[in-house]
Amino acid sequence: MLRITLLSGEELASLPLTELSDVKALKQRLHQQHGLPPRFRQRLLHDGNPLDDDFQLDTEMDLQAVIAALNATSEKESSELCEAAASGRVAQAEALLQLPMDPDARDEEGCTPLMRASKSGHADIAEMLLEAGAEKDSCDRGGFTALIYAALRGHAQVVQLLLLAGAQKDVGDHRGSTALMQAAYNGRASAVGLLLQAGADVGVRDSQGDTALMDAARGGHAAIVRQLLEAGADKDACNKEGSTALTMQCKPEIQRLLEGWSTAHAPRELTFDELQTQFQRYKDGLISDEYVLQTWGDATLELMQAQLMALMAETG
Secondary structure, eight states, rough: OOEEEESSSSSEEEEEEGGOOBBBHHHHHHHHHOOOOOGEEEEEEEEEEETTOOOOSSSOEEEEEEEEOOOOOOOHHHHHHHHHHTOOOHHHHHHHHHHOOOOTOOTTOOOOOOHHHHHHHHHHHHHHHHHHOOOTTOOOOOOOBBBHHHHHHHHHHHEEEEHHHTTOOSSSSTTOOOOHHHHTTTHHHHHHHHHHHHOOTTTTTOTSSSHHHHHHHTOOHHHHHHHHTTTTTOTOOTTTOOOOOOOOSSOHHHHHHHHHHHHHHHOOOOOHHHHHHHHHHHHHTOOOOOHHHHHHHHHHHHHHHHHHHHHHHHHH
16 A cells, blocks of 8 residues: 655555556546645655656555645746747656646746647647646737637647637637637638537627638638538628628638528528618629528518618609
């Protein structure tokens, strides 16, 4: 058996050797099941001497657990951890966290190590930082979170890791653009799929009223347009300029897909404000009778035609 006590002499745990391999595994268990901080802040002593994480636990012994306070982090050390995370230098990141260093120490650009690892696609370092207690939903000066960075770069493994860790799916940057929107615009189909499976909201809008579907259409990504439509995205949603995904400049294949989706699915009713916006576009010749019919149904087309005739009669 391994008997672990605190410096006060209070017994923390007694564990069979068969359930553990090395000191690292023991520290992880003490964190998960016995309330100790992450392993980077634990020191396990045997006869007053600290044991390395790779020390094999194959002999019965008594150990003392000591909790190390986070070191005051200099600007240089903060930058070093962020650079190690961005460059994928696992051993250096591990050594810095073992000081122990604050896993959320920011560099001069306001980014955390987790943001840097996520942006560069280093899932192993991102996992290490999460184990060290890194904040999942911190944002940089532009409002970008680790999940947004991973999604826009298409690092599916990191996206999945962050989602499993409980990162907020629908938080947006300073323009309101979410991870799903960024992935959709940049053509990251795998990231889009993971976000949709995790329940990301396809109806969220950014500060301009754009949705992920509009971003995918604008970016020219037909496969992602289909993904979003199948997930329930509203193809008829209008942004603040009155544009829908179909009326934006998009590739012919996307236009055909959206038009076909219009035919295959029941049209929704426009709100009063949306109706006025779309009527203005109809009056100006920007959308056709066929488009109005396929998108919003015959009742809306009849209403617009009647409104147009009344307007023409008034103006002589």
